[in-house]
Amino acid sequence: MQTFNSITSAIFDVILAPFGHRWAWFDLLVWPIVAGVVALVIYKAVSNQKGIADAKRKIMVNLLEVVLYRENVLGVLGSTAKGLAQNLRYIGYNVLPMIVLIVPMTIILVQLVANYAYDPIARGDVRLLEVTLAPGASFQPRDVSAQFPDQVAVQAGPVRTPDGRIFWRIQMLEDGDFAIQLNAGGETQPKEIVVGEEPRKVPVMRTQGWEALLYPGETALPSGSVFETIVVSAPERDLSPLPSGEGGILLWFFVASLVAGFLLRKRLGVTL
Amino acid sequence: MNALARRIGRRLRNAVPATLFALVLTASCGKAPPDQPGIFVLGVDGMDPVILSRLMEEGKMPNFKKMAESGGYQDLGTANPPQSPVAWSTFVTGRNPGGHGIYDFVHRDPKTYLPISSATPPVEPGTAIEVFGYYLPVSGEAPTNARSGVPFWDPLLAAGVDVEVFRIPGNYPPTPSDAKVLSGMGTVDMRGGYGTYSWFTTDASQGRENLKGDIQLVSPSDDDLDGTPDTVRGTLKGPPDLLRLPPGKIPEDSDYLTVPVTFRIDPDEDVVLVEAGDSRAVLREGEWSDWMALGFDALPGGMMPLEGIVRFYVRQIRPEFEVYASPVNISPAAAAQDISTPSDFASELYDLLGYFYTQGMPEDTNALKDRIFNDDDYQKQVALVQQDAQAMLDLALTRFQRGDMTFVYLSDIDLQCHMLWRLGDPKDPHADPHPALAADAHAVSEHGDDLVGYYEDVDVMLGEVLERVPEDTLVVVMSDHGFQPFTRKVHLNSWLRDNGYLVLKDGKKTGQIATGDVDWSKTKAFGIGFNALYLNVQGREAEGIVPPSGTDALLEEIGDKLEAWRDGDRQVVRKAHRGSQIYSGDRAAEAPDLVVGYDIGYGASDESTLGEIVEPEIEDNLSRWSGNHLMDPEVVPGVLLANRKLGRTGYSLPDVTATLLTHYGVPLPEGMEGKDIFAP
Incomplete structure (x- = not known):
């Protein structure tokens, strides 16, 4: 663990806080976007893009069947079952990318937390x-x-x-x-x-x-x-207007990276 | 001060980068510079003119003396009755009690004869739907502040004055306003009362009756089985579990949300780890913890945490285990109920000050009265309250700018006069020893001069105010009443019984209104509250027998007898005031029929105040609550000082209120009675 931490910390100690730790908002804005982009690239590389597109298309077809043939109970049940199966297939396609993604995302997140979640202890505290x-x-x-x-x-x-x-x-x-x-x-x-x-x-x-x-x-x-x-323990850093603390950075990181990824998915040609 | 400056500095530092853009945008929209001096008011509860004058003469109050000599100083007429909620409501609204409707701490409910809170009368229970053992409210009212009238901060704010009011008494629940107002005296703790401490002890012999705290007899366990007891477990009670209580049910002991508390005792040293909820503290004997935040879960899974704050005091670890926990205060960081206006003003203060006492009367007089605290313990606890008061004053001064109006309330002199008078009469060094002194004579050498010290502390605070406000600021110091010894406690209801005005059922001599012991078909008058006497009037009280046409004669008869009442050769009641004669305004009809103005040394007993009838009419006051002001207003005037010459003499509380408005050219709201204290 220590070797891994040493390597990642050595890298992030160089690239984080280019303007100093006072400007927390810079890293907290940039890195979730970077993470979103990295996530898209990794996702595209390791996921079955064709399979995901096919599963999504079939889920839509099954939903349409449910709406169009709602008078036919057996048909609705059959379409629902097929839709659920396609959902499971879609989730299955996402397992591998998620496993791969969790590593870089966690590295970025814990480095942001280590650098910005806490203030140094004040003298006298x-x-x-x-x-x-x-x-x-x-x-x-x-x-x-x-x-x-x-x-x-x-x-x-x-x-x-x-x-x-x-x-x-x-x-x-x-x-x-x-x-x-x-x-x-x-x-x-x-x-x-x-x-x-x-x-x-x-x-x-x-x-x-x-x-x-x-x-x-x-x-x-x-x-x-x-x-x-x-x-x-150290005092939690006030990052307002962004959410503060470990939980706040976690929340902000996921929301911002998800939004960034969602907005950039078409530009990067990624099917989510 | 340094800690506060650091904290503010840190907040600003963190905020600067993030808000730079916003500041640039709004730079041109700032408040116009005020074109008149501001006002800074120190409201010193219970400051007495006789004591103050003596200490000024003795050179112990140099800042007060300087202000009195260069500006104005005189007695300030208090309210009738001179009780803090009444007096401060009079100050806040500029109305007499007939206008604002607060006549006492408690008053009687004419339908039930029971005492009810004057500030926050009970509301009718709402309705709720029961789901899986939870009562989800469907309808119902929240308790509101019963005070009528317009508080001075509203018209000031409307006129564009930047108003901040810190710890104003009698404003809980806070009346709706956009002004920044933090509620003071009257603000409840998390349990909904005025302060219930907890006491964890292994000493069964300390069990006494009628203690006002939550006494937990504990037994240390040996968790690691090494033969040495190492762990004590208890609970802290928080708010009533309202979602589990059927509407209208009064909470019993088991109906409160709790947080477990664990004390880990070091095997060798006299030091203990306190774990309460997610908070921890390491404390040695004789030490107080800092504030510790607690979450009381009203719903499972932490879906609805209600945050309270508590401080622990380790009185003793061995041989007996004795730990005190303060009443659980409402957390200003995330107030479970409003304690300020706007509602986020309390959290704004928390951001700058950290946690602070929010309970209305933070000095734990109950623990001292119950003899859980000795005078040393109490002094330590008061010092914590003073730290809060000092920090809040620092903050108020830091934020104060020319043109602003700020009010800061200081509670210590009032409560210390209540509690320490027994150790020596600060008004009359030759007075007979207080009846309560005998039990505490050993404390005189160490604490006999504490009261003077508390006055001197306020002088230092005034000095700070005078030094830090802009030079042309109008500085006013006022108190709501003065003080007198409380040596004899009066059981008014017993006197009414002995004089045939109050009759108990079945020929009994003692009993309680609350337990149905009074025969209302034969009772003409009764007392509820510290100074209030009510007639049992037909058509007004539930079982009234006095015809409205007969009230005047009866009141005259009772009033005359009260004023003729002698305790040996001493007058007990200086004056019995007719409510209909001393009050005016929209709510004058709610007034007590007689307001009993006790003479110096006398005051209502707690028993009689709550409607109990005991054997004697008068007895020695052996309680540590030994100074008092619930007497005739003539004997307990307050003080008024200003750094400008006063117009004349004879001012009273509403005059100070009126001055706050006239200074800014703001018309007085309807019903406000005062006159500008600087007008010739």
């Missing part, structure tokens, strides 16, 4: 550091310790819970990029935090496994780590 031990870890919450940089003050904690979580309440004292070191059983993992006012890529969570693909803002935890997740 208070946050929770939450560490969750991996299921089956041979260590107990009592075995976890943390070293904090001078620029981060521990206000309270740790609280070690019976379900394997450890919490600290911390306050950011200075602007800058810092790392908290978490230790358990000889394993040490850093957790980056970004403090300041200038918008930039904000690491929120370190995790491992497939989930790490969704958090490219920071190095993934190594497979087999005693830590399942390490989280320091």
Whole structure:
């Protein structure tokens, strides 16, 4: 996961935010359109365009039959069944393109989220550091310790819970990029935090496994780590008038890329 | 201030790129520069002229002193009765209670004799269709604000004045308006009351009766079976589950939406993780959490989340577990019901301030009265309220421009006078000790001067106002009433019983109107509300026996007896005012028949206010609610200060209202009574 994240992050760190992270709306307008176009190109390349066109045509024919022969109950039922079959065929043609598309679309989306969903933590702000031990870890919450940089003050904690979580309440004292070191059983993992006012890529969570693909803002935890997740929440960035937050970017991305794809489909000669 | 500036800066910074185009388009459409000075009003609930004058003389209120000397300072006539909802409604509308219709916190329903809220009378239940256990409303009315009259902000806005009003009392539910108005005192919590705290405790011995909070006796569990208790579980109650309640049913304890709360106790340290809904906080003993947002799901699957906000206070972790949760406030970010006009003004403030107390009386006096809080705890909680007030004042000042009209309400002096008077009379250092002092004598050394501190805090705020508003701004400080000690509580209904005006069934001496103990066929008069006395009039009350022709004589008789009433050698009632003589206006007919103006030291008991008849007529007030103003208006005037010379003396609340309008050349709406305080 880490190799994959490193490659994609290296690419997107170069091409995202050409005018800086302050101009979030630029990337949030351009990239859904790019994604829509890329999606059309991939869709055209990997889908059975003739089969899709045929299935759509037959669905229309079946619908017309239903309307024209509505007095004939058996005919209507037969046409409906045939229409449903063609629908299934149409959906079937879309499975492969969707599987192929999900990869580039997810990459673009998670990079947009990592870069624009959060603001850096403001100096003086208070946050929770939450560490969750991996299921089956041979260590107990009592075995976890943390070293904090001078620029981060521990206000309270740790609280070690019976379900394997450890919490600290911390306050950011200075602007800058810092790392908290978490230790358990000889394993040490850093957790980056970004403090300041200038918008930039904000690491929120370190995790491992497939989930790490969704958090490219920071190095993934190594497979087999005693830590399942390490989280320091960050404030959601206000992107108004666009929708804000992870969910807002997700919504905006899909709506904008779908609209772009729909509008450009004929120009690119794609049958959807 | 720095945090606020940062937050505003961040909002602006984020907004700049996205709105640049819009700004260019609209640059030529901006508001014309105002051609007259603006007005900034600080409404300080309960500021007393005697205390203020003393502190000014002692040099503890330098900004007030400077303003009084360079401008004007005098007593301000309060409303009758001098209760906050009545007085602030008088200020808001410029009318006497006969015009705006708010006579007390509660008044009697003549059909049932029961006490009902004066500000938001109950509405008839609507109809609903039951679907899978849910009652989907088909018809029905929403509660509305019962106050009549035109609030001062409406004509000002209509005249083009940029008006902002922060935390105005008596405006919940907010009356329809386009002006930016945030409701204050009277605004309910999520449960629909004036503030129900929750108390999670392992200490069964703390069980006391008639507590106003939700007391949850908890038992820590050992979730990881290591022999050390580590987890405490409870619930927080939110709004009534209205979609599950048949129309008209009064919610019982089990009829509220709830959110689970889990407290994870560290095995070694005195620190706890609080998990409420999706919010979490790590707290040590003695610490308060920040606001935590909670979602109460009115429909399954999170389809209709109602957002509330709560703060936790970890009083003790070991040996006993004691955690307090504030009343669940309506979230200003996504208000489940309107608490402002326009309805998004509250969320606009949230964007700039973060969460803030929206409950009308945010200081948790109930927890202090119930002895859940000691004075230290209470002081910490009040400090949080003050932080909110300070942030809101900062914001109001940041937004204030020349020509604007802004009102900011400050609650602390009022509530602290109510609660801390027992520790020492700030008006008379030689006064006898308050009857409630004995139980709290140990707190005098640490909190005996707190009241002075709260006055000084307001002085600092005034200094900030004077420094930050444009130089020609008219600055007015006013209070709705002053204060007096509350040493003896009066059971008016018991006095009426003993004098033969109120008769209980079956020869009983004690009982309650609400439980049907009063024999209305023999009762001529009864009390409901803090100062109100009603006759049981034929044709008006459901079982009235006093003929309308006999009311005058009866009122004169009762009034004379009340004024002659002595508690030892002390007068109990300074004056019994006839409603028909002191009120005028469209709603004068709703007035109490007598308004009982208690003398200094005396006030209505809670029991009598809600229609209970107890054994004694008068007894010592042992409650921590030890200062009061629900007396005769003559003994509790408010204060009026301005940074300009006042025209004459003898002003009262409607005069301040009228001044706000005449300053801008706006004609007074029909029914507004005041005169410009700067006119010669």
